[in-house]
Amino acid sequence: MKSKTRKPNVAGSFYTDDPLHLTNQLKSFLDMVPPEKETDHPYLGFIAPHAGFTYSGQTAAYVYKIVEQLNPENIIIIGPSHYAYFNGISIDTMNYYQTPLGTVEINADIREKIAAQSKTFNYNQSAHSQEHSLEVQLPFIQIVAPKAKIIPIIIGNISYEEITETANILASIIKNNEKTILIASTDFSHFHHYNKALEMDHKAIDHIVHLDIMELVEDYNAKKIEMCGFIPAIVTIFALENLGYTNVTILKYENSGDVTGDHNSVVGYGALAISKNPVSKSELSSDEKKYLLKLARNTIRGQLRIPQDELPPSPAAILKQKRGAFVSLHKKGRLRGCIGYIQPIKSLEHTIKEMAISAAFQDNRFPPIETHEELEIDIEISVLSPIEEITDHKEIEVGKHGLIVKQGGYSGLLLPQVATEWNWDREEFLRQTCCKAGLPYDAWEKGAQIFCFTASIFNESMFK
Structure with a gap:
């Protein structure tokens, strides 16, 4: 059977299509990240931004600096659908994703195991063909984990029951496949003044860090916070919570105003990592x-x-x-x-x-x-x-x-x-x-x- 490859859709716009320039840019971002302190409880999941590299690349590098240390074999990437409206969850049936740095293989075995467990999963080509939220993660992955395979998932309109079902499925997959990690792709507030963006994004991130999911949902529904990858983030948090990973660390936050100096209309970017909660003492006196x-x-x-x-x-x-x-x-x-x-x-x-x-x-x-x-x-x-x-x-x-x-x-x-x-x-x-x-x-x-x-x-x- 002939291999199917998804061609890059935003190379030349969200990131450069010149391989040498792209490699140098990504390595420069990674070199700017301070060394991560060693931990006895490795990170298993992340929240990363997906804007153009000029704006969010440095923030994303904080995630991928740790991914490089983890050296994962499989990376499940969950993103929102910006261009296609559909019910359910689309899991790509391609064999490879391509960027200017080459191809990234999709783990077909894990993909089929996920899809077989729920009718919520389907394949919506229009969702994957244009979507940038997954694609912009790939050049980083090709630099820090060049042998890793991916499982690209785009979430459409799903119910709370489908969110929890999906989280349980992904938790089981991660548990049964060593060196598999989970990345949720999302940006935060969109096109507000710098100060308003800070207020909204700090509120959202504080809810995530404290796992105040009900407050996160309430503020999202009330438009007090914004996250284009809101559901992917919730699925990721629930999946890792099932595995006992409940310690959320803020690696980096900034918005486009920090990069361009224009504070009138900015987009927020956060890099967060999820690990097991370290407990040095269990008995109470x-x-x-x-x-x-x-x-x-x-x-x-x-x-x-x-x-x-x-x-x-x-x-x-x-x-x-x-x-x-x-x-x-x-x-x-x-x-x-x-x-x-x-x-x-x-x-x-x-x-x-x-x-x-x-x-x-x-x-x-x-x-x-x-x-x-x-x-x-x-x-x-x-x-x-x-x-x-x-x-x-x-x-x-x-x-x-x-x-x-x-x-x-x-x-x-x-x-x-x-x-x-x-x-x-x-x-x-x-x-x-x-x-x-x-x-x-x-x-x-x-x-x-x-x-x-x-x-x-x-x-x-x-x-x-």
């Missing part, structure tokens, strides 16, 4: 546990406008680390509210304050806590370990592990203590977690993903 419980109590009292206990300064650096955690409230032995973050999205201190408010006043299963019952409430905190996917359900230890079950757009979590309180065995724990996810009881036996974690669980009654 008694003083740290007491501090968090008092912090939760004071936060609830603050909302109720009643006197708070004196709170000493934060006792340890561990409380500044990003950790997943839940705050549970009990009244006379019965649950009165429970909400938390599964992933290590924010610092432990920030998480406990936010989840204390949510458990007390925003858990839809219960009415908000009232002032007269505050003293009857016992606070329990569960600080979670990193989440790991398991393939053999016999690895689950009742009383030690909490569970997460995911399938399609559905997900459910039960904390370790729930199985103990209800005297469930391993299989019943799995069935009930499936039920919590809104899935059939036997979904865990029929392809659903199973994740487990441990938790450090402590409550106020332990310290009375």
Whole structure:
């Protein structure tokens, strides 16, 4: 069968079509990037800009300087469709993409594995033939990872369920194919005054860094932020979150005004990298546990406008680390509210304050806590370990592990203590977690993903 090659569409406009000039320009960009500090938790995903190299090339170089160190074998590139409107996701059936620097091979095996898992994937030639958001990544890849194969994906109009399904598929592909990374292609605000662009872009990037995805979506829908690759970025964040990669680092931000000096109408560019969250210490001391419980109590009292206990300064650096955690409230032995973050999205201190408010006043299963019952409430905190996917359900230890079950757009979590309180065995724990996810009881036996974690669980009654 004759090989099919996608010819460059924006060579000579977004970037020079002269191979020598292009090579020298890219190497100059890369040489301007400061050396990256070594990390025990390598980056697995990135957000990179896709404007003309004159404007965003230096920012993109911050991503590709790290990609060069990673030396990936496969790079999944996800971009938006600027020119074609279509439903679903288009995954290119070409064999190669060409630039002035030569050809880049598409990994047909991985492409077929992705496409086979969902009807959301199709091939829309009009989407790929003109699209620049993928093409402008390729010259950098040819310089820093010349042997890497690519999987080019363009996202059209898709639902939230399709976003989560796609993220799960890509997470599985990355997990099962070593040295595979993910790059989302997006620019930020478009054609605002310099100061307005800074305001919008810093808001968007702050949401991404803290994984405040709901706030990101709300601000995007309210036009408070702009990202032409908004959905590719969300898919990338969700996919890596499934793999435990939740630490987002800002490598570089600037806008076209920083390059040209014209501040009247600028476009924003961000380079971000996603790695595992480093945790140097996992166990909390008694003083740290007491501090968090008092912090939760004071936060609830603050909302109720009643006197708070004196709170000493934060006792340890561990409380500044990003950790997943839940705050549970009990009244006379019965649950009165429970909400938390599964992933290590924010610092432990920030998480406990936010989840204390949510458990007390925003858990839809219960009415908000009232002032007269505050003293009857016992606070329990569960600080979670990193989440790991398991393939053999016999690895689950009742009383030690909490569970997460995911399938399609559905997900459910039960904390370790729930199985103990209800005297469930391993299989019943799995069935009930499936039920919590809104899935059939036997979904865990029929392809659903199973994740487990441990938790450090402590409550106020332990310290009375």
